Amino acid sequence: MTFEELQKIVYDAGIVGAGGAGFPTHRKISDKVKQIIVNAAECEPLMMVDHHILEHHLQALVDTLNVLIDTMGADEAIIGIKGKNMHLLDTKIVASLEGTKVRIKEIPDIYPAGDEVVLTYETTGKIIPEGAIPVMVGVMVINVETVYNIHCAITNGQPVxxxxxxxxxxxxxxxxxxxxxxxxxxxxxxxxxxxxxxxxxxxxxxxxxxxxxxxxxxxxxxxxxxxxxxxxxxSIIQRKRMPISMTLKRASAACCNCTMCSDMCPRNLLGYNINVHKTVRAASHSEVTDSESFLQSALCCGCGVCTVIGCQQMLDPQKISMDVKGALGRKGLRRQNNQAPQQVRPERASRLVSSSVLIDRLxxxxxxxxxxxxxxxxxxPNEVYIELKQHVGKPASATVKVGDTVKVGDVVAQTAYEDLGTTMHASIDGKVKAVTDRFVIIER
Ligand code: SF4
Ligand code: SF4
Missing domain, CATH: 3.10.20.600 (Ubiquitin-like (UB roll))
Incomplete structure (x- = not known):
């Protein structure tokens, strides 16, 4: 199989990143990838999906990684998993990996170990440059469930x-x-x-x-x-419910510019020029001439360490940073002066946030x-609402109309292959009840 053929299979199966924003996976498949990193960190507390797949479908994951390695001409695949979760892996399968191109890498039990910048560093020692994507350092980061979905697509032609x-x-x-x-x-x-x-x-x-x-x-x-x-x-719900206008008002009144939010930021600690305290100040005081303080929010992954661990004033730099990032994205404004990080900050080791501390703080x-x-x-379910935008890129356009009969797996919406997007399928047998600008609704 060529990687173009693999791309098409993955696009046809509607596979997008199953763990994050939903980046269309076929666009990650490239002959420039040398290391495939499987994100098995599952670093958000209380999440257990990847644990389940690792425990019950490890051989399918390994087989699929070998297909990806062969098809893309990659050197290796690394499953990055926390030491505390190693017991989930079948020991016989792990032993069989000895001398193969698939290896298991134990990563520390920190948050956010699953951020692709942090994970790439912890598994390979490479730092993805500011504003870059992993393939620029020869890396593809892929979620556990996404690998499993590729397995289903290439072995059974099964879409998501x-x-x-x-x-x-x-x-x-x-x-x-x-x-x-x-x-x-x-x-x-x-x-x-x-x-x-x-x-x-x-x-x-x-x-x-x-x-x-x-x-x-x-x-x-x-x-x-x-x-x-x-x-x-x-407090988790209260914080998420607070409108951004109130979050900004509170920051303008209570931020003491202590910089703790920036000091604890995992991307700052990897050498990124992201100083969220400046974004908080600029946004809450409407300092619109300080463009860099706004534009650096493009480097933010929204992990929330600045809010939950950094800020002692109960402010929400995460929300402010992500709000600014979203506004810049909608206006198509990009940061131009991205740099490769000079070095990991020496204080990083002492500022890593353990999962246990995070759980207590939350x-x-x-x-x-x-x-x-x-x-x-x-x-x-008697009906399903298939979202036309479940992914990064252009929304899919419906390929069915009201009254059409569909079966599980039939294509109901699609983004053109040349655009960034994916394919949507019926998840129940039934009739198309409605097509709106958000959903294809199917009734059993
Ligand atoms: S949410 Fe906060 S801590 Fe996380 S990357 Fe953004 S600024 Fe840094
Ligand atoms: S940690 Fe809180 S108080 Fe300190 S600079 Fe950041 S937002 Fe302001």
């Missing part, structure tokens, strides 16, 4: 119609389930016994980077990794369960 999701937080039992893409989140929570949400809120994603769920409108997408339920009164220790149940539930 299902998604692994962890449901956890303030619940009796954490579970990981496989759900049809497009199932309403509200329906999913009801089907798993979490329908009573009085006084509670739901986050799509982890407590650090996840966003509040709109229960009436949101559905499961190809990037939904976890649904965490917390009391409305929890106030979620009581929600950490010793065991996460893997449940097989045959979800049969």
């Amino acid at each position: 119609t299902q998604k692994y999701v962890t449901i956890g937080g303030d619940v009796d039992e954490d579970i990981t389930v496989k759900v049809p893409v497009g199932m309403k989140i509200k329906a999913l929570l009801e089907a798993t016994g979490h329908g009573d949400l009085d006084g509670k809120a739901v986050i799509n994603g982890g407590p650090m980077m996840g966003r509040l769920v709109d229960l009436e409108n949101d559905s499961v997408t190809k990037t939904t990794k976890g649904l965490l339920i917390f009391p409305e009164t929890h 106030g979620i220790r009581k929600y950490v369960k010793a065991h996460v149940e893997r449940k097989y539930i045959d979800f049969a």
Whole structure:
């Protein structure tokens, strides 16, 4: 198979990064990749999807990595996993990797070990230059579930119609389930016994980077990794609910310019010229002439260490930085003076944030369960809402119309191959009920 053929298989299967923003995976497949790094860090607290796949599908992952290595002409694949999770790996399969091009690399139990800049450094010692993408240093970073989706596509021609999701937080039992893409989140929570949400809120994603769920409108997408339920009164929910206008007002009144947010920033510690305290100051005081303080937010990954660990004034530099980054992106404004980091800052070792400290700082220790149940539930939603934009790039355009009959796996929307985007498929058998500017809605 050529890498162009592999790209097409991955595009046709609608595979996007299953753990982050949903970057179309076929665009990462390149003959310039020398090292494939599998992001098995799962560094957001309470998330358990990758753990599940590593435990139950390791051989499929290894086989797929060998295909990727051969097809792209890469030198090796590295599975970056925390030492505390090594027990999840089948020891026989791990032993069989000796002398092969697939290796396991133990990474420290820190947050955000899964940020691609941090992960690349921890697994290879390379630092991705500011504003660059991993392939520029010969690296492809890929999520565990994404590798598994490639396995399903190349072995069975199976497109992405299902998604692994962890449901956890303030619940009796954490579970990981496989759900049809497009199932309403509200329906999913009801089907798993979490329908009573009085006084509670739901986050799509982890407590650090996840966003509040709109229960009436949101559905499961190809990037939904976890649904965490917390009391409305929890500081995580309060912080996420606070409007940006209030966040900026609080910062203008209470920021003492101590720089702790920047000092703890994982990307700053890897030598990036990102100083979020300057962004906070510029944005909260409307210092519009200080363009660099705004533009450096392009280097922010939104990890939230500045907010949860750095700031002692209970401000939210993460939200401000991401808001500025989003505004610049919408206006097409780019930072021009990106540099390769000069060196890792010597203080990095003493400022790494352990998962345990993070859990305590977030106030979620009581929600950490010793065991996460893997449940097989045959979800049969009466309708699914397939989002046209579940990925980075252009939204997909519907290829079906109201009244069309579709079966699981049929293409229902697509972004043109030459554009950045992907393909969407029906996740249940049924009829197209509606096509809106956000969804293709299929009724069983
Ligand atoms: S969210 Fe904060 S800590 Fe994380 S990269 Fe952005 S500025 Fe740095
Ligand atoms: S840590 Fe908080 S108070 Fe200090 S500079 Fe950053 S935002 Fe301001």
